[in-house]
Amino acid sequence: MKSYGEYIKALRESKGLTLRDVERQTEVSNAYLSQLESSKIKQPSPTMLYKLAELYGVKYEVLMEKVGYPVPQATTSVKSRKSEETVLHRVGVISKEEEMELLEYLKFMRGRRK
Amino acid sequence: MKSYGEYIKALRESKGLTLRDVERQTEVSNAYLSQLESSKIKQPSPTMLYKLAELYGVKYEVLMEKVGYPVPQATTSVKSRKSEETVLHRVGVISKEEEMELLEYLKFMRGRRK
DNA sequence: CACTTTTGCTTGCAATACTTAGCAATGCTC
DNA sequence: GAGCATTGCTAAGTATTGCAAGCAAAAGTG
Numbered sequence: 001m002k003s004y005g006e007y008i009k010a011l012r013e014s015k016g017l018t019l020r021d022v023e024r025q026t027e028v029s030n031a032y033l034s035q036l037e038s039s040k041i042k043q044p045s046p047t048m049l050y051k052l053a054e055l056y057g058v059k060y061e062v063l064m065e066k067v068g069y070p071v072p073q074a075t076t077s078v079k080s081r082k083s084e085e086t087v088l089h090r091v092g093v094i095s096k097e098e099e100m101e102l103l104e105y106l107k108f109m110r111g112r113r114k
Numbered sequence: 115m116k117s118y119g120e121y122i123k124a125l126r127e128s129k130g131l132t133l134r135d136v137e138r139q140t141e142v143s144n145a146y147l148s149q150l151e152s153s154k155i156k157q158p159s160p161t162m163l164y165k166l167a168e169l170y171g172v173k174y175e176v177l178m179e180k181v182g183y184p185v186p187q188a189t190t191s192v193k194s195r196k197s198e199e200t201v202l203h204r205v206g207v208i209s210k211e212e213e214m215e216l217l218e219y220l221k222f223m224r225g226r227r228k
Numbered sequence: 229c230a231c232t233t234t235t236g237c238t239t240g241c242a243a244t245a246c247t248t249a250g251c252a253a254t255g256c257t258c
Numbered sequence: 259g260a261g262c263a264t265t266g267c268t269a270a271g272t273a274t275t276g277c278a279a280g281c282a283a284a285a286g287t288g
Contacts, residue, residue: 019236029277034237041275043159043245048276050184061186070164072175072186133266146246148267155245157275162246 004066005039011056012037026051043067118180119153125170126151140165157181 012022019030028048035041036048049063065071126136133144142162149155150162163177179185 018234020234030235031237031239031278032276035276038237043161043275045157045275046160046178046183047157059186060184064160069160070174072173072178132264134264143247144265145248145267145269149246152267157245159245 003039004063004068005037007066008052008056008063009037011052011058015056022052022055026055028052043069117153118177118182119151121180122166122170122177123151125166125172129170136166136169140169142166157183 012019019033022028022033023030028051032041032048036044044067046060046064046069049067050060053060053063061071126133133147136142136147137144142165146155146162150158158181160174160178160183163181164174166172167174167177175185
């Protein structure tokens, strides 16, 4: 498996850009870019990856994955979509009584706010 | 806008977990968790956020966004969730603020009952 | 060839993520 | 109430991110 460094280096070169070109357009120092391309940085920040993704025209998630971060939509294989985000799922099982009470409270909240 | 710290703190408390409970289940030190909950860490790593998202049953992207990282699908604020057939959804779209408050209230409800 | 500019890279250095150790306050058990 | 465990938190330490400065090799330019 290719290191993420080789990957982003290939991207840059395919666009015919120098490290300093990229520095100008992304505000990331050429020194740091160089370290990135040789995979010397273990955990580059998402912000950095985003800037590069934008400039190179690749998906942000792809870089995230290359670096080894967990990626939202597990592009890799099957992800059980079990944890759909619903408020109910977040707080765990809710009894009927609790549910009723929460609904009451939500109603109250909304009435109050307006 | 509520800080990300308050948000994840509310999540933990709504589940009735202590910092050391979370430490055991996520391998993240309770000291660090405490710092996270008071937003003392400016850029917590995606890996950390992922662990918390898993444990708390929240979408990874939501935490990423709260922290201020770019998110693949720039889903800002309200975001209508896909209509799940949960009671809360029947009531309509729930904003982040409302969600926060509901979590608080659920915590209160549960504490009261025992 | 001289001389300048451009290129990728390395070397400190400040900032900060994350941990281990330990504290004060609260809660439990007898 | 004494003794012990649990709670959240801070302090101090280590490691890593990201930058500014500067270097040697390569590439113009005359």
